Amino acid sequence: MKEPEEALAAARRAAAGTEQDDDGVSWTLEDPTLSSGQLMQWAILAPDEARVYSTRRMGKPITLVKRALVRMLRQYLNEVNAQQSRFNALVAAHVMRLEQRVDELERRAAEQDHPSR
Amino acid sequence: MRVSQVLCAAGPVDAVTNQAFAWRRKFDGWGWSGADYAARLAPRFRSAELKDLGELAPAADEVVLVHYSGYAAGLDRVAASTERMLLLSHNITPSRYFWATDPVTAGVCELGREQLAQLGMRAGAAAGVSEFNARELEALSGRPAQAIPVLFEPAPIPRDAVAQDGPPAVLFVGRLAPHKRQDLVIAAFARYRRTAPGAQLTLVGSPATEEFGAWLRELADRLAPGAVRFETEISGARLASHYAWADVFLCLSEHEGFCIPLLEAFHSGVPVLARGAGAITEVVGDAGIVLGAGDDAATAAEAVRLVVEDGELRAELRARGARRLEHYDAGRAAEQLRAAITELAA
Numbered sequence: 001m002k003e004p005e006e007a008l009a010a011a012r013r014a015a016a017g018t019e020q021d022d023d024g025v026s027w028t029l030e031d032p033t034l035s036s037g038q039l040m041q042w043a044i045l046a047p048d049e050a051r052v053y054s055t056r057r058m059g060k061p062i063t064l065v066k067r068a069l070v071r072m073l074r075q076y077l078n079e080v081n082a083q084q085s086r087f088n089a090l091v092a093a094h095v096m097r098l099e100q101r102v103d104e105l106e107r108r109a110a111e112q113d114h115p116s117r
Numbered sequence: 118m119r120v121s122q123v124l125c126a127a128g129p130v131d132a133v134t135n136q137a138f139a140w141r142r143k144f145d146g147w148g149w150s151g152a153d154y155a156a157r158l159a160p161r162f163r164s165a166e167l168k169d170l171g172e173l174a175p176a177a178d179e180v181v182l183v184h185y186s187g188y189a190a191g192l193d194r195v196a197a198s199t200e201r202m203l204l205l206s207h208n209i210t211p212s213r214y215f216w217a218t219d220p221v222t223a224g225v226c227e228l229g230r231e232q233l234a235q236l237g238m239r240a241g242a243a244a245g246v247s248e249f250n251a252r253e254l255e256a257l258s259g260r261p262a263q264a265i266p267v268l269f270e271p272a273p274i275p276r277d278a279v280a281q282d283g284p285p286a287v288l289f290v291g292r293l294a295p296h297k298r299q300d301l302v303i304a305a306f307a308r309y310r311r312t313a314p315g316a317q318l319t320l321v322g323s324p325a326t327e328e329f330g331a332w333l334r335e336l337a338d339r340l341a342p343g344a345v346r347f348e349t350e351i352s353g354a355r356l357a358s359h360y361a362w363a364d365v366f367l368c369l370s371e372h373e374g375f376c377i378p379l380l381e382a383f384h385s386g387v388p389v390l391a392r393g394a395g396a397i398t399e400v401v402g403d404a405g406i407v408l409g410a411g412d413d414a415a416t417a418a419e420a421v422r423l424v425v426e427d428g429e430l431r432a433e434l435r436a437r438g439a440r441r442l443e444h445y446d447a448g449r450a451a452e453q454l455r456a457a458i459t460e461l462a463a
Binding site: 007010012018023025032 | 214295296406407414420424427430437
């Protein structure tokens with residue numbers, strides 16, 4: 001076989017006779033639907049101290065210094081987290097309320113369009 | 118002529134960063150001056166050649182070449198300060214691929230689409246590195262955009278990077294990210310491996326997030342234990358060796374704005390089997406086997422088997438790949454960009 005087009009047709013014919021694998025991997029990814037729970041989870045900041053590290057080759061001492069600084073500034077950082085989380089949570093809650101209102105309005109509009117349903 | 122370049126984000130193995138550096142070498146060769154700026158740097162990336170975007174204050178006769186790849190704070194200020202901005206879109210990955218694994222990147226992509234539209238309306242000239250990107254930019258901005266291909270200047274293949282007699286080797290090169298679908302590559306390879314038990318798959322690329330990299334490794338251990346090798350941040354020589362050892366380059370990305378590794382595969386004489394998504398169909402042309410929307414991992418596995426086992430088919434794909442590279446001749450791309458910049462500067 002020489003032509004790639006022929007090869008593709010042959011591959012399709014051969015694959016048609018085989019069983020699908022149950023490997024959980026789909027050909028096309030589905031659009032993720034972000035749940036309200038996920039939104040709220042992201043809204044409340046919970047930084048992981050393990051993510052404070054040096055990217056240098058011999059960076060272990062630098063990592064220790066960075067983490068010590070984080071601990072020294074904990075009171076201030078907690079305050080920043082609290083303020084940001086409060087804002088995020090308010091926005092997330094507002095978005096959720098708007099979603100509920102949109103759902104309600106769409107339901108009413110559908111009822112008006114099809115009153116017999 | 119003075120030309121400054123702007124990168125939305127820069128990193129050590131980032132294709133767009135490498136493009137900017139390659140263009141700077143060309144500009145130097147043409148006797149053009151200027152500096153390069155980045156809005157963000159990857160954590161481990163330090164480059165004396167890049168300045169912070171905040172330092173850019175374009176002179177009246179200076180051309181600003183923006184390599185656009187995602188939202189960048191500060192770009193709007195730059196766009197407002199010059200009429201000589203050439204916007205070159207390298208594509209923005211749709212945000213939907215990142216919400217589950219990397220919401221910050223998802224946000225950057227989401228905002229980027231909006232910013233790209235605004236910049237496209239303001240820019241003195243607009244272009245994309247592929248027809249796919251150019252059309253997307255036109256749709257966003259409502260203004261014409263031309264295609265100026267990437268500057269592909271492959272390094273000569275090292276003498277010690279020679280093909281080895283060994284088990285079949287499948288290769289994919291690209292950042293480990295959801296839209297590049299390395300999970301599907303692993304699944305297709307696992308199916309193929311049933312007919313070629315010794316086969317090896319090599320995935321070259323840094324993970325977009327540690328969690329996503331770990332998930333791919335777990336999947337590989339489950340579907341093809343011991344047969345998948347992950348390589349990150351390797352040298353050019355090591356990469357050339359992987360291309361030399363590969364029997365087939367398997368790209369199942371769901372979205373690509375260009376995909377330079379396809380050209381690297383053509384250059385190295387590796388037959389290409391790819392999914393026709395994004396700009397891939399355009400870049401591959403007739404030089405590879407292009408899978409469609411209705412195909413699946415089983416078809417990909419069968420196609421891999423055919424490419425590995427059929428010498429005549431492999432030879433034809435290699436020949437077509439070599440011909441396809443002529444379309445991406447670096448001299449032609451250089452002339453196109455040079456003309457666009459010169460026109461903007463006039």
